[in-house]
Every structure is written in C-alpha cells, then in structure tokens.
Amino acid sequence: MTYTDDVLRSYLAGEVTAQQSADIEAAVIGDSALEARLLALDPMADRVRQAFAALPDPSRLAGIMDRAHVVGQSAPGAFPVFGKLSLVAASFVGLLVGLCLYGWFATTPSKAADWQEQVAAYQMLYVPATVAAITPSPDALTEQFKVAAALIDLDLEQGALSALPELTLKRAQVLGFRDAPLVQIAFSAPDGTPIAFCIYRPNDGLAQADLQMSELSGLRTAGWSTQTHGFLLIGGTDPGPIQDVGTHLFGLFKT
Amino acid sequence: MKTPKKISQDVRSGLPDNLGSIWRFALALSGDATVADDLTQSTCLRAIEKAGQFRVGTNLTAWLLTICRSIWLNQLRAQKIRITQSLDVTPENLLCDMQPEIETHIFAAQVFSQVMQLPEAQRETVLLVYVEGFGYREAAGILDIPIGTVMSRLATARRKLADLAKETSERPVEARTR
Known part of the structure; x- marks a missing residue:
C-alpha cells in the first residue's frame, strides 16, 4: 500500500488510529523507501538534533x-x-x-x-x-x-x-x-x-x-x-x- | 582483502571521529555526564581490544555504539542503580554548559531536558534516530530489538516531546528564562 505524505505526517503526529499505526509500522519492515520518507518527514528530528548539537564540549x-x-x-x-x-x-x-x-x-x-x-x-x-x-x-x-x-x-x-x-x-x-x-x-x-x-x-x-x-x-x-x-x-x-x-x-x- | 592488522588500524584511526557519538549515546544510556565519560573511554579501549572482530564494510559507528551499550548493560548499569537507587536523570547538571543566552538556546535546553527525562529505552532510541541519524532498521540492530519496537518507542517519545513543546510555547519567554 502507498501512503501519502499527509498520512505519514498524521502518523508521526500521533493522529491516526492504532490500526493505521500498526499497518504503517508493519509496512516499514519491508519497505526501505517508506522508512526513508518517514525519517525525512519527522518534525521532531531537527528539534532534538539541535538540542544535542552543543554536546559534548x-x-x-x-x-x-x-x-x-x-x-x-x-x-x-x-x-x-x-x-x-x-x-x-x-x-x-x-x-x-x-x-x-x-x-x-x-x-x-x-x-x-x-x-x-x-x-x-x-x-x-x-x-x-x-x-x-x-x-x-x-x-x-x-x-x-x-x-x-x-x-x-x-x-x-x-x-x-x-x-x-x-x-x-x-x-x-x-x-x-x-x-x-x-x-x-x-x-x-x-x-x-x-x-x-x-x-x-x-x-x-x-x-x-x-x-x-x-x-x-x-x-x-x-x-x-x-x-x-x-x-x-x-x-x-x-x-x-x-x-x-x-x-x-x-x-x-x-x- | 584487508589484513587483521589493517582492520585494527582502521578501527583505531576511526575512533577520534566517533568519540562525540559514543559520548552522546553513553549519556542517553546512563543519564549522567560523568558516567558517559567513563563509558566512552571503556568503549574505546574495548574497541581497540576487539578491533579484529570488526567486519569490514559495516558501519563503524554502529559497531562502537553496540559495544558501548553492551558495556553499559553488562557492567555499569547495575552498578549505577545500586549507587543512585535509580536511573533518574538530573538534566540541570548537564545544562549548565549550554549557556542559554538567547531564545534558541533556551528552547534547545528545554528539549534536551525533556529528552533526558524520557525512560532509558526511549532515550536511547531517540538519540540513535534523531541525533545520530540512524534509520529505524539500523537502530533496531544496535539495540537488538524489532524495528516495530523502535517505531513505537519513537511514537511514544514524540507524544511526550510534543506535549512539552506545547506547554513551552504557551508560557511567556520571561517565565522560561527564570
């Protein structure tokens, strides 16, 4: 199944049903491209990376x-x-x-x-x-x-x-x-x-x-x-x- | 084909570039900067000792972080719990170096604090994927867990971090700088 960016963003925001979450997580196991899309769309990644950017001294x-x-x-x-x-x-x-x-x-x-x-x-x-x-x-x-x-x-x-x-x-x-x-x-x-x-x-x-x-x-x-x-x-x-x-x-x- | 000696040299020469990643991961595991220092150093020495076991063509950083986690789980984790009675993190101690002089730094310090307060399992996963840039599959390999577990840990962590972001944005800047 193909997921749109909007659906993936909703998944990342925790705005999909438990069943949809489980489906996406199962699909990622055999789909590297889907994994890459999720990683790229994840809004939390940049925020966390910046928080650790100064560490360690x-x-x-x-x-x-x-x-x-x-x-x-x-x-x-x-x-x-x-x-x-x-x-x-x-x-x-x-x-x-x-x-x-x-x-x-x-x-x-x-x-x-x-x-x-x-x-x-x-x-x-x-x-x-x-x-x-x-x-x-x-x-x-x-x-x-x-x-x-x-x-x-x-x-x-x-x-x-x-x-x-x-x-x-x-x-x-x-x-x-x-x-x-x-x-x-x-x-x-x-x-x-x-x-x-x-x-x-x-x-x-x-x-x-x-x-x-x-x-x-x-x-x-x-x-x-x-x-x-x-x-x-x-x-x-x-x-x-x-x-x-x-x-x-x-x-x-x-x- | 590389000789064991050459592989060993490659591992040793790759260590300095990986020290930062090892230290951050060690911090995520232990929640303690001093323990992270110890864990980083022991990871380097173990890597040198076991350099012959590194498989050419695989990811050196991932291999080093696997060693780091193994040392943590097998040698240090129980010791830290015994000494501190918990794995609770006191992020204030770590934030003093970040000098939040401007708004972006304040925000970074708050995100850092919240990440460090996540449970250990979520913390290590967040660090690997969001900070070190590993994919779900690679993180699953380092942590020796199913890829679905990586994703569910991240989903839980995202919810908690989003809640914090919301709370922070609703507070005035003056209150955040106190």
Missing part, C-alpha cells in the same frame, strides 16, 4: 582521552566506579587519574601483546588538539615530574626534556600496565603532532635491548630497554624526528 572529549587507570594505589576493585573520581584525583596534585577502568582491567585482562602495543593504542587517540590544550604552569610540571619519577624510580631529566629543540614539553602523567607504573611524557611537535615518551617499569624486569626504530599502529617509534625500565618514543608518521629525538633520549636513559 570538545574539552570534555580531550579529557576522556587523557584518562587512564591508576596504578597500584589500592587493591583491584577497591574503588567504586562512580563518584570517587574527583576525590581521588584531588589527592594526586598534578597527576591525572582515572579510576573508571581499574576494576575492569582487573576482571578483564587485556589481550595486548605487551606494554608497547598498549602505549601505541593509547597514542592513536591523541590528536594535535589533545596536546595543544595542555598548558601547565612550571610549578605544576615540576610536581608532575616529581610524582612520576618517584613512582617509576628514575630521574626523568626534566631539564633535558624541557630543552629538546624539536619538541615542546607538555605534561608528565602516570598510567599503569599490569599492575606496574608507566609514565607518559607528552610533547607537541612544531606542526602540532602529539609525541609521547613512555617509560615502563615492570615488576619482573626486562631484557636489555639497544635502540631500535620501528612502527606501531602506524606511528613511528624508537624503543630500547635496560634491565629495569622499558622506553618508547612514539608519535607521528615521519621517521626523522623520532630517530633524532630517540637517539638523543637513548643517550640520556640508556643506563
């Missing part, structure tokens, strides 16, 4: 990408998922803390091959706007490095990292992988490309490895490890900057 999405699960501060599942975020975050000055995934990671182990794969997956969510919006005060940055260095048990060479000619230092934050700390130091390249220098300290040590250039998830990387720490510089698709900065950082952190 872009800064909110940047914040979501920044969140991660906190390391080793409590037993798995000790924190409720909801309602504690601000309380815990406030207790770590300058340290970005997200608790939402902690319990889930504990109950649903990641199948990723190793920490570098996880770092690459996380870095993939970064866009230039993510790091462009980060503008910590010098004091806040120093506090971030202090907290991160203590947790990773390593001098993070804040002075040297602040003075890299190719990159602008943005932030140091503590993440975690398999109950061990993972520090992410975020940079912005001159063209805005987000770059991260990540340091992982697994509980059971690592095999020592020399500097190696590679690619993970389409991002260029420079990685190496000592017996206690793993290092990964990652970001962008241009191998040049990663090789240059990676070589420099290898000199700083190879022992």
